[in-house]
Amino acid sequence: MRASIEVADIFRAAGAAYRRAHAGHLSLPQLKVMSAVENCRTAALGGHVEACEDCGRWQIAYNSCRNRHCPKCQGAAARTWLAEREADxxxxxxxxxxxxxxxxxxxxxxxxxxxxxxxxxxxxxxxxxxxxxxxxxxxxxxxxxxxxxxxxxxxxxxxxxxxxxxxxxxxxxxxxxxxxxxxxxxxxxxxxxxxxxxxxxxxxxxxxxxxxxxxxxxxxxxxxxxxxxxxxxxxxxx
Ligand SMILES: [Zn+2]
Ligand SMILES: [Zn+2]
CATH class of the missing domain: 3.30.70 (Alpha-Beta Plaits)
Structure with a gap:
């Protein structure tokens, strides 16, 4: 299920204004994180078609940004980490x-x-x-x-x-x-x-x-x- 509001939604809605208001105080790595999160799983990063050779069903999947600060990309990594720590x-x-x-x-x-x-x-x-x-x-x-x-x-x-x-x-x-x-x-x-x-x-x-x-x-x-x-x-x- 999709959460009602994601960090990416906030960045897309208010990111440009925030960057203008803080121009000169944001580092290049910080700007890169914002752009990665904003573009994650959108057409901007391109996509690929996943198809089943047997039934012919297909779907378009947009590429993920894999940035280590992206909540969407790190959600799965966090769940894996948690399960491994629980096993310890x-x-x-x-x-x-x-x-x-x-x-x-x-x-x-x-x-x-x-x-x-x-x-x-x-x-x-x-x-x-x-x-x-x-x-x-x-x-x-x-x-x-x-x-x-x-x-x-x-x-x-x-x-x-x-x-x-x-x-x-x-x-x-x-x-x-x-x-x-x-x-x-x-x-x-x-x-x-x-x-x-x-x-x-x-x-x-x-x-x-x-x-x-x-x-x-x-x-x-x-x-x-x-x-x-x-x-x-x-x-x-x-
Ligand atoms: Zn991402
Ligand atoms: Zn703390």
Whole structure:
């Protein structure tokens, strides 16, 4: 069944006006996504005829855009992904933890997406694995599924990862399963503190290696002292 309104309908109705209103602020990749979504499964992308050699029945099918941002093209991929993750589920309760980048770092992430999003995943998983392995907490090796969201519900840039972990794990010697307490996996405060420490250390290391780019109003952060000063509110947080 066709949903009543699709993103493509909105783009087709209001896309041109939006592009005019934001001229100069939309990147080429963003414009390409809009055009792919607008043209997906329309005559603009051409089509092909599917025919049955036995009964002679035929139909015209328009080509899909296959853009990774297109909701229509990714719907099937999302369903497959979900079914595969469901097959991975263990007969245990699951916990949901969210790791968020503070606003000061979100700005840096916006200009260094691949590097900083990668760091976000690394720091989040390292935090979960370290605290779970600690005998004071669970004392086990856990499994993790993590998903990156770069936008918050207010539709502003707000990078965070959702982490789903089973309520238990394997003992260090691999011999048996340890269950966590039913309503509790790991203390959020401890997780937050270690995450911040790991993330900042890795971010500063990237800066020292000269791998971060700074543009526009953030150009001054290329200088080491300005960069550290910018991060001070995050470093001081406890
Ligand atoms: Zn598409
Ligand atoms: Zn989210």
């Amino acid at each position: 589920l263990l007969p245990a309760g699951y916990f949901h933890v969210v790791f968020t980048l503070p606003a000061e770092v979100a700005d840096i992430a916006f200009q260094n997406k691949a590097l900083v999003y990668d760091l976000l995943f690394k720091a989040a998983s390292e935090t979960m694995l370290t605290i779970a392995a600690d005998r004071k907490h669970l004392g086990a090796r856990i499994g993790i599924t993590a998903v990156l969201h770069t936008w918050g519900s207010a539709m502003t840039h707000h990078p965070h990862v959702h982490v789903i972990v089973p309520g238990g794990g394997i003992t260090p010697d691999g011999s048996r399963w340890i269950s966590s307490r039913p309503a509790f996996l790991l203390p959020v405060r401890v997780l937050g503190k270690l995450f911040r420490r790991l993330f900042l250390a890795k971010l500063v290391a990237l800066h020292e290696a000269g791998r971060l780019g700074f543009f526009g109003t953030f150009a001054h952060l290329a200088e080491r002292r300005a960069f550290l000063r910018h991060l001070l509110p995050v470093r001081k947080k406890r």
